[in-house]
Amino acid sequence: MSDLRAAQQQRMRAEQQRAVRALLARPLLTASGSTAEDFVLVRRHDTELRRFFADQVGWMLQVDREMARLRKLPGQLADGSRPARARAKDPAFSPRRYVLLCLALAALERSDRQTTLHRVAEHVAAMVAEDAALRNAGIEFELTGRDQRRDLVAVVRWLLEYGILRRVEGEEEAFVGDRGDVLYQVDRKVLAWVLGCARPPSAMELSGSAPAPSTFDERLDSLVDDVQLESDELRRRALRHTLARRLLDDPIVYYDELSEEEHDYLQRSRVPILKGLTDMTGLIAEVRAEGIALVDPTGDSTDVALPEEGTDGHATLLLAEHLADHARQSPGVTVPLEALHAHARGLVEKYGGGWRKAATESGAEVELTETALLHLGGLGLVVRGPDGVLPRPAIGRYAVHEHANDARPTGA
Numbered sequence: 001m002s003d004l005r006a007a008q009q010q011r012m013r014a015e016q017q018r019a020v021r022a023l024l025a026r027p028l029l030t031a032s033g034s035t036a037e038d039f040v041l042v043r044r045h046d047t048e049l050r051r052f053f054a055d056q057v058g059w060m061l062q063v064d065r066e067m068a069r070l071r072k073l074p075g076q077l078a079d080g081s082r083p084a085r086a087r088a089k090d091p092a093f094s095p096r097r098y099v100l101l102c103l104a105l106a107a108l109e110r111s112d113r114q115t116t117l118h119r120v121a122e123h124v125a126a127m128v129a130e131d132a133a134l135r136n137a138g139i140e141f142e143l144t145g146r147d148q149r150r151d152l153v154a155v156v157r158w159l160l161e162y163g164i165l166r167r168v169e170g171e172e173e174a175f176v177g178d179r180g181d182v183l184y185q186v187d188r189k190v191l192a193w194v195l196g197c198a199r200p201p202s203a204m205e206l207s208g209s210a211p212a213p214s215t216f217d218e219r220l221d222s223l224v225d226d227v228q229l230e231s232d233e234l235r236r237r238a239l240r241h242t243l244a245r246r247l248l249d250d251p252i253v254y255y256d257e258l259s260e261e262e263h264d265y266l267q268r269s270r271v272p273i274l275k276g277l278t279d280m281t282g283l284i285a286e287v288r289a290e291g292i293a294l295v296d297p298t299g300d301s302t303d304v305a306l307p308e309e310g311t312d313g314h315a316t317l318l319l320a321e322h323l324a325d326h327a328r329q330s331p332g333v334t335v336p337l338e339a340l341h342a343h344a345r346g347l348v349e350k351y352g353g354g355w356r357k358a359a360t361e362s363g364a365e366v367e368l369t370e371t372a373l374l375h376l377g378g379l380g381l382v383v384r385g386p387d388g389v390l391p392r393p394a395i396g397r398y399a400v401h402e403h404a405n406d407a408r409p410t411g412a
Helices: 003-025 033-044 046-057 095-109 117-130 132-136 146-161 172-176 188-193 216-224 232-249 260-281 310-329 337-354 364-378 393-398
Strands: 028-030 060-063 067-071 114-116 165-169 183-186 284-287 291-295 382-385 388-391 399-403 406-410
Touching: 003 033, 003 046, 003 067, 003 260, 028 033, 028 188, 033 046, 033 067, 046 060, 046 232, 046 260, 067 188, 095 117, 095 146, 095 188, 114 117, 117 132, 117 146, 117 172, 146 165, 146 172, 232 260, 232 291, 260 284, 260 291, 291 393, 310 337, 310 364, 310 388, 310 393, 310 399, 337 364, 337 388, 364 382, 393 399
Parallel strands: none
Antiparallel strands: 028 067, 060 067, 114 183, 165 183, 284 291, 382 388, 399 406
16 A cells, blocks of 8 residues: 555545544534534544444444534443533533423424524413422422522523524523623524424334333433344344443443443453444543543543633542542542531632632532532542442542652552
8 A cells, every 4th residue: 555545545534533533522512603614524524434433333423514413322221420501611501491491492382483592581481370280299490489480491491502592682690680681693504403302292102012101210211222122132232322322422331330231241342342432432441440431632522621720620520539539548438528528618619719709618628529420420530329338449540649748640
């Protein structure tokens, strides 16, 4: 092979890897806005990308001239460690914000091509008022206070970020303070593509003579369940897809979190699974005694990182070091939440002079701890339980070793 041919192939593979990482980080890309450059690469290599996601992961990729949508199905439905956020530094979505997001999408589906924030709010409030199940679940939305308005604004900012809405005039903060309104243009095509599931809600009837899903959990499962025929080959493919999804989506796949069947299959097929994923993503497989992580050396596909800047980032790193040291001295032992609050109070006393003012106020250690644990949980470094917090093996990267007058975080 000539040097020119080799260079061309290397460049093509680098572009494909970047396109895959872009879709992993943000599964809906549009031809305009901040994702335009990544969209060009996805469209250029859509054939190879479609084949990779279908064969290796069991995900469908749709691409046309205006957008690309990777319909990611999660490897595990019950993982709530990485909640949605309107923007990177914004608070995580609460249950009410998730409900408001779904209701806002329904309201936009029925709206004109242009609408206002107040009109969306009125439609959402009406749907909440008409739904007894939402009221019984404690969901309220009557636009009576700033907190409710702020929750809807967080949802709208998520819709703006993904291109479902485009701001024409006005500012959301004016709506929060009940001082004004905002006019939006609705992109109906992006709206139609935003739902990611194996089948549309209108086709949730189970196949054959099985009854239709009735409970909420059954209906949710039916949206994302892959239809699998009963054969050994298809069961093996389903196992491979589940493991690949977790390896690509989760920061770490711990062996003790897998079923016996998943663990056995991964041990037998680890080499071809990892080769198929790393070749097309550029991620680096790190295999340890406790599990496997696909490390992103570029940061392109990483939505949560450690360390991060600012008060919360510093506090999170310091708590990670404390938990890592605990895990080394008392492996498998849960740390009571009250003990973490006490440690956080000590951190405030020691480092608070360089932190934001609110973090030094009485009781602020509770919020600092909660923010840090949400971050660490999203990275697979801790697990919350009824008795406290259990550090997981990968947190050993942040253990502090004392060397004379030097203290520094070291690798696991």
